[in-house]
């Protein structure tokens with residue numbers, strides 16, 4: 001049963017199994033293990049970014065295609081839900097219509113980009129995605145009558161998914177709509193994650209790996225490489241859009257900074273590379289680490305800076321504003337010491 | 351004469367001013383093993399590249415079972431029954447031996463488009479792949495990653511990938527190059543078996559004269575991209591044009 005769910009792709013390392021199990025349990029029980037608005041928010045972000053990073057890994061790690069438009073697809077899903085809720089009125093149908101049309105639009109856009117660029121060369125795809133993603137970001141900030149411009153906009157979701165719904169208490173934790181919302185996101189993220197795990201272990205997924213290893217030979221034994229790359233691109237875009245929809249439902253807000261920014265694109269790259277490309281599980285670990293670091297590293301540094309106030313240079317370096325610097329250092333160290341990512345390292349040293 | 355499976359008509363390619371393959375017209379029949387010989391740089395590999403589609407021809411045409419395939423993509427030509435093993439080993443290095451062959455079987459069976467089934471649950475593909483691995487004596491190494499294999503075993507796998515495709519036309523490009531004396535027979539015996547099936551066409555680029563003498567029904571000689579001799583092995587080896595153009599010295603040694 002579990003093997004089926006995991007598509008026969010076990011973590012293949014004891015430590016890795018434990019880490020993944022810990023992430024799963026912490027997310028599944030987050031509201032009860034870590035009560036508080038902020039930690040629940042962090043848990044939801046982790047769940048969503050695991051899906052987003054895994055969908056990027058599908059492209060980068062499994063297909064060997066470099067895309068800079070992944071946050072654009074993420075944003076399309078988020079704006080899909082936001083705009084649908086705004087124009088159709090609050091309700092589940094708005095959420096569903098918004099998510100599905102976002103995913104469809106993302107897949108269609110990915111298809112067009114792939115059609116124009118993948119035929120030529122995989123590297124051309126990277127450049128095109130960069131151009132299209134920048135153009136879309138500009139467009140979103142310019143069309144402020146529709147998108148709210150740089151500020152974005154908030155919207156209303158069904159009452160059952162917001163803090164207004166109160167269902168009492170359980171184990172000392174208030175059961176409210178926010179909790180329902182969290183479990184909706186957790187469940188859908190888990191399903192999307194398992195679907196991706198299945199896809200990479202399907203005959204189709206094996207072809208993707210073959211293409212990554214040697215596209216010339218993949219074509220020579222009869223696989224239409226462009227077709228496979230295109231389908232992978234569309235699938236990855238659609239899932240990224242669905243992750244974006246989940247994020248919007250969670251935040252009840254969409255804006256360029258939370259969904260479209262280039263900073264998120266960099267984060268994604270870090271998540272996949274640090275976790276281990278081409279493993280899907282790596283995305284889960286990378287996303288968890290990075291979201292945690294972003295949320296708590298600044299706090300940690302703040303207290304460290306306060307503690308070392310007497311030492312001039314050190315306290316400067318530990319200033320919370322320098323957190324990106326430390327993240328960069330972390331990245332360089334991890335790529336240097338674990339070129340195959342955390343998952344690759346754990347599997348090799350089992 | 352038996353059925354023509356593959357035919358080239360004035361097949362030509364130019365790289366800048368250099369004519370690498372020069373108006374080669376030649377028909378290959380079912381059940382026939384044709385050895386393609388010629389000195390280094392004669393255009394043998396390039397001739398293969400034109401047939402299997404890796405390089406577009408500057409002029410001329412390739413027909414497979416009577417249909418013009420010159421405009422088809424590499425993968426389409428392969429799906430139509432044109433199989434090729436490469437001179438420089440050309441595998442999926444990070445994947446296992448079994449997975450390499452399984453991918454070829456899967457391509458041949460058209461099973462690559464299934465997204466939501468588990469690859470490992472397609473037992474028929476795995477069984478078929480194992481059968482191919484046994485034929486090249488690599489079944490014991492099934493779980494080894496390809497980049498950990500010896501050169502000789504990589505060459506065997508290269509051949510296994512081609513056999514897995516079960517093509518109508520086999521193209522072998524120096525399949526035993528760099529193999530040790532005890533490894534080469536595995537591959538050569540296999541080619542002999544394929545030939546015995548009689549319904550396929552086999553093209554074999556080969557330098558070793560003893561191999562050619564035992565396997566070939568026919569020899570064609572390329573020189574500077576042009577087809578300079580074509581015929582039954584004994585006659586071609588003895589012909590003046592071959593003696594002068596290319597093999598004079600080597601033949602004298604034999």
Ligand SMILES: Nc1ncnc2c1ncn2[C@@H]1O[C@H](COP(=O)(O)OP(=O)(O)OP(=O)(O)O)[C@@H](O)[C@H]1O
Nearest residue numbers: 365370388389390391392393394395396397405437
């Ligand atoms: N893509 C290419 N671009 C330019 N020149 C090429 C290309 N491919 C082959 N050539 C040239 O065409 C000629 C024929 O090369 P080819 O590899 O077909 O020879 P070959 O008969 O297979 O030789 P060998 O016995 O060494 O394998 C050579 O002069 C080579 O340099």
Ligand SMILES: [Mg+2]
Nearest residue numbers: 394395396437
């Ligand atoms: Mg050659």
